[in-house]
Amino acid sequence: MGSTAGGGEPRSPDRESPDRESPDRDAPDRDAPEVAEERLLAEQLSYYRARAPEYDAWFRREGRHDRGPEATAAWFREVEQVRQALDALPLDGAEVLELAAGTGLWTEPLARRAAHVTAIDAAPEMIARNRERLGRLAARVIYREEDLFAWQPERTWDAVVFAFWISHVPAARLDGFLRTVARALRRGGALLFVDALREPSATARDDALPPAEQQVMLRHLDDGSAHRIVKNYWEPEELERRCRAAGLPVTVRRTPTYFLYGTAP
Numbered sequence: 001m002g003s004t005a006g007g008g009e010p011r012s013p014d015r016e017s018p019d020r021e022s023p024d025r026d027a028p029d030r031d032a033p034e035v036a037e038e039r040l041l042a043e044q045l046s047y048y049r050a051r052a053p054e055y056d057a058w059f060r061r062e063g064r065h066d067r068g069p070e071a072t073a074a075w076f077r078e079v080e081q082v083r084q085a086l087d088a089l090p091l092d093g094a095e096v097l098e099l100a101a102g103t104g105l106w107t108e109p110l111a112r113r114a115a116h117v118t119a120i121d122a123a124p125e126m127i128a129r130n131r132e133r134l135g136r137l138a139a140r141v142i143y144r145e146e147d148l149f150a151w152q153p154e155r156t157w158d159a160v161v162f163a164f165w166i167s168h169v170p171a172a173r174l175d176g177f178l179r180t181v182a183r184a185l186r187r188g189g190a191l192l193f194v195d196a197l198r199e200p201s202a203t204a205r206d207d208a209l210p211p212a213e214q215q216v217m218l219r220h221l222d223d224g225s226a227h228r229i230v231k232n233y234w235e236p237e238e239l240e241r242r243c244r245a246a247g248l249p250v251t252v253r254r255t256p257t258y259f260l261y262g263t264a265p
């Protein structure tokens with residue numbers, strides 16, 4: 001992967017209406033790299049807080065995310081491939097940890113099988129939607145509002161799952177994050193993560209992917225507002241190497257177009 005640590009200037013995709021951007025969007029980042037990265041992560045979180053009501057449209061390939069029937073069919077075929085990998089994990093009656101749980105697209109199938117799911121997310125708006133989606137199943141979910149860049153596990157779980165989170169971890173923090181996951185997973189436990197391959201049609205029509213050497217991209221919401229986020233597209237082989245170095249015996253595979261996913265054991 002060609003990402004650099006610490007970000008760099010956000011790319012401004014060609015915009016037909018520049019006034020949709022915030023006023024200081026193009027101001028150079030004069031802060032120390034650590035301060036700039038903290039600011040970027042805060043911006044990323046506030047983007048997700050604001051995105052909670054419209055988040056599922058991305059997964060369902062609706063509105064700005066609709067890339068035509070063929071792309072949609074491929075997307076859902078590949079989601080099914082990942083779901084089968086999830087279904088193959090020994091989750092029945094397990095204590096499961098889900099990181100960056102979001103609106104519950106993955107929490108729901110986890111809660112159907114697990115004894116309990118501990119679902120962590122820093123956005124209260126995401127947690128509220130997750131709880132609403134799960135309905136009665138939410139009784140099996142322990143929701144925790146935590147910043148994953150500060151959180152440390154105080155126990156171990158039988159399984160750890162995180163979907164579409166790893167690409168939002170700054171490259172320089174990835175190894176530390178994976179070591180945290182290794183501490184959270186009981187010895188011999190199960191793990192699944194899924195994330196995006198570098199495929200332009202996976203993102204909204206008005207969002208351009210960051211150049212390979214950058215890890216910051218500009219995302220838009222339905223109201224046209226623009227927000228900087230971290231987006232790293234890892235090569236499966238590199239991610240597998242880093243997982244193993246962190247003590248996670250993960251195999252990382254790719255679907256034909258859209259996803260990479262890692263599983264253990």
Ligand SMILES: C[S@@+](CC[C@H](N)C(=O)[O-])C[C@H]1O[C@@H](n2cnc3c(N)ncnc32)[C@H](O)[C@@H]1O
Pocket residue numbers: 041044045048049099100101102103104105106120121122123126146147148149162163164165168
């Ligand atoms: C791309 S979404 C993935 C949601 C869900 N896993 C899914 O696949 O649908 C990223 C999630 O990370 C959460 N998030 C962002 N920054 C976070 C942080 N610092 N700590 C914990 N969660 C964070 C967002 O609120 C959002 O729910």
